[in-house]
Amino acid sequence: MVVSRREFIAKSACAASLLQFSAFSFPDFSESNDKLDISIFSKHLQFLDYKTTGEMAAEMGFSGVDLTVRPNGHVLPELVKTELPKAVKAIKASGVNCKMITTSIESTNNALDVAILEAASKEQISYYRTNWFKYKEGVSMENSLQIYQEEIKNLGHLNEKLALIGCYQNHAGTSVGASYWEVKKILETVNKQHFGTQYDIRHAMVEGGYSWENGLQLLYPNIKVMVIKDFKWGIVNGKWEALNVPIGEGMVDFTKYFKLLKQYKIKPPVSLHLEYDLGGAEKGNQEITVDKKVIFDAMKRDLNSVQKLWLEA
Known part of the structure; x- marks a missing residue:
């Protein structure tokens, strides 16, 4: 088969454009039901140093650490340029x-x-979660969502330059994103490869x-x-x-949740949270x-439970 020079250049350019997004793809979905890629949320380990x-995390069987880089987190935002490299190096040295x-x-x-995003990019972080947006006083809910839609669009542009993926968490309550329709709205104009x-x-x-289930179908x-x-609900x-x-x-x-994910053929990386009473670790306390x-036993138990439920679904 003879390929012209023009065709070769066009195909090469197409392949190159796909390569830049390869780091953002989920692991190949397999019907063999391989285990989930689960990181432990470092909020619950803030009584420990980076190392x-x-x-x-490695000893308990996690594949990684979802590191808190925020006020009262493992890494303080104002120290991100010096502390994030130390934290990532120490964590990776442990094999996760x-x-x-x-x-x-x-x-x-x-x-x-x-500055946080630039530091994260240098350390080859793939994903970050944003803060939760609040509805603005004196502004309609619809207009507030449009304002935040623009903020996310701008973050998406920066993410593209830095090879990052931003994430907005759906969260119960009265902030933006309690409803899955709110999440869908603020993501409408951003490049979904990067946010x-x-x-x-x-x-x-x-x-x-x-x-x-409708929300999952909308957002997957x-x-x-x-x-x-x-x-569970309790009095x-x-x-x-x-109650967590x-x-x-x-x-x-x-x-049902895991069966639906398999039906949609997606297996995103996981951050495991433990929000029930663990002597203050659930709140991110340093003491x-x-x-x-x-705490370690609870983490390992929940990790094993998730993997078992995934494999059986």
Whole structure:
């Protein structure tokens, strides 16, 4: 087969354009039901230094660490240029990856937000989660969403330059993104190769009730990272509240959720959160009130539960 010089150049250019996005693709989806790629949310290990965080993540069987780079996090934003390289190096030295960070980033107009992204790019971080947006006082909800849509669009442009993927987490409550339609709206104009959602099934079920399946169907093309945790409704001081519980002990229908993900043929990387009582570790405290083994055992138990549920779905 003879290929003209013009055809060769065109095909080569096309291949090159695809290569720049190869780092952003999910692992090949396999019907063999390989395990999920699960990182531990470092919020729950902020009583440890960088080195020990990486070592414990490896010992417990996690593939990586979702590092907090935000106020009161493992890495403070104002120290990101010097501390993020130290943190990533120490974590990777333990044999696990550090390809995602959780931040308070909101805008390209904020110099510190830009500095965090530039530092993350240098350390070959792949994903970051932004802050949650608040509805603006004196501005309609529709106009607020349009304002944030523009902020995300601008972040997407910067992400493209820095080879990053931004994520907005759906979160129960009254901030932007409690409804999956809000998330869809603010993602409308951004390049989905460089900005999507960090899909949280716990919050989706709290807010979505029976309609969470519709929300997943709406957002799955935008999912870049998943947060995994569980909850159940309970009465506290006479009022119903969503109570966080270990994986498999709550109301999240992981069997149906994982089956749907397999149906959609997506297997994004996971950040595992433990928001139930762990002596302050669940809140990101640097001082904890329980033995460290209690926390490590809970993390390993939840990790094993998630992998088992995924393999069985």
